[in-house]
Amino acid sequence: MEPVDIVLTKDTFEVLASGTRLTILKTLNERRMTVTELADDLNLAKSTVHHHLQRLADAGFVAAGEDGHAWVYYALTPEGRALLQPHGSARVRIILTAGLASLAGGIVALAAFLTAPVREEPVPPLPGGGGLPIPEGPPVELLVAGIALVLVGGFLVGYACIRRGKMRAAGDSPADRKIT
DSSP states (O other), rough: OOOOOOOHHHHHHHHHOHHHHHHHHHHHHHHHHHHHHHHHHTTTTHHHHHHHHHHHHHHTTTEEEEEESSOOOEEOHHHHHHHTTTTTTHHHHHHHHHHHHHHHHHHHHHHHHHHHHHOOSSSOOOOTTTTTTOOSSSOHHHHHHHHHHHHHHHHHHHHHHHHHHHHTTTOOGGGGGGGO
């Protein structure tokens, strides 16, 4: 998501000074809704919700979208989303990168464990008794570290993909925006 600049003016502060309008923004952050749905969800009169939505729309934080049905759905604009989720896609990219790095490290550790030489006969002691002992098999720590890194990496990549899917479903992806 491209960063969206929000210009804070006196009017913007007045719009955001209402707790009800902030609650409406947070509710619309979950999904688009009609005036009736918002009124029911917030236990407010439809006229009150409509007034607050009009103020938010005038400030450019929400937009009414008609999809050919009898209902008008309100949703956050990129500016409204940027208010609630500053740098949201940057977090997803960081989580995805950490997950992929963890997966790669886990795969390398597992490959090192699987390709480590295995001695079938014990190493004879060195004359004079010096030197380091050579382990007879691959270190088990590589196996444990590899499995742990693969599990953590898989979890992080899965979480990042789910978050990215939710952002795309909400229309928060640059690929979802129309160029005018």
